[in-house]
Amino acid sequence: MLLAIDNVLSKEEVAQCRAIIDGLEWIDGNQTSGPLAASQKRNQQLPRDDASANEVGQAIVDRLLSDARFISAALPLKFYPPLFNRYQAGQTFGNHIDNAIRHTPDGMVRTDLSATLFLTEPDQYDGGELVVEDTYGSHSVKLAAGSLVLYPSTSLHRVEPVTRGARTSAFMWLQSMVRDEGQRRLLYQLDNSIQRLAGEQHGEVTELTGIYHNLIRRWADS
Template sequence: MLLEIPQLFSKAEVAQLRAKLDEEPWIDGNQTSGEMAATRKRNQQLDKDNPVAIDLGQLVMDRLMAHPLFVSAALPLQFYPPLFNRYEGGETFGYHIDNAIRSTAEGLVRTDLSTTLFLSEPDSYQGGELVIQDTFGTQAVKLAAGSAILYPSTSLHQVTPVTQGERTAAFMWLQSMVRDEGQRRMLFQLDQSIQALTASNAEQQEIFNLTGIYHNLLRRWSEL
């Protein structure tokens, strides 16, 4: 499932984030790459231990966890904290699949889902599309600043060369409570249907029944 999380941050908030990020030193983006990915990756990144990056990463996670659409689709259990990268002057990241396991100070995280938060307006740079290949076909994503895209970490994906301007973004991985993509998708569709029925003042007993089915499926499929 490929899902846009629109307007996670307002334009004014993006400007504040960028002002803080732009003051920090950028390093070789291969700090967090696996051996194979490093052969395909040319970009810049904030050091993962940079205090500003850590603080802003926490802000991004807090905002995602407060967004009902994201929570419904991802069913997040734990994050690999957000990182910040930048592409310019032809920098790119060729087709790759993300590492299955990431290590944090709290332990290991299985990367079920990936999220990219765009922090540059799409008309401010050329190239830089996030191209994702999966069962939904090939999709080229280039969202407005402040919006995010959620997609399976199992997907083959790339960032095309940025030939003009500058593309800044946050990216992160998370482990879901439900490992299986198909099960997550069914739970998301069921939850969205329940919310739509609730908003339309549908029969309360039917909403009650569907909500019970949702929670019993989540109980059956979750890994808690």
């Protein structure tokens, strides 16, 4: 399931993030690449051990953990801390699939879901679309600054070449409580149905809510 979540950060919060990260030292983006991906990738990133970038990343995680839309879709268990990349004119990242396991100081993270939080307005650069492939075809994503796209890490995807300006984003991976993408989709659809019915005071809401939580008990990793 590919899902766009609008306004994760306000425009003011995006500006605050950019005021911090734009002034940091950017390095070659292949610091997080495996050997195959490195041949496809041309961009810049902030170092994983940059304290200021990590503070901004933690603020993004905190915001996501308070966003009911994100929680419903992702059912997050563990995060790989957000990183930041920048694509300038001529830079791109060809077709690739993200590594299945990422290592953090706190242990391994299985990458069930990938996310990109856009930090540049679409009219400030040309190209730079995130293109995600699935069984329904290719999906081109270019969102407003402060909005996020969430998609399965099993997906083949790429970033089209930037031809004008620069595209700055945060990107991250997470391990879901529910490993299976199809099960996560069903739970997301059920949760959305419950929320709609709850607003109409239907008597079946309690029963459906119980079914939802019992499915999570059956499917969730600890």
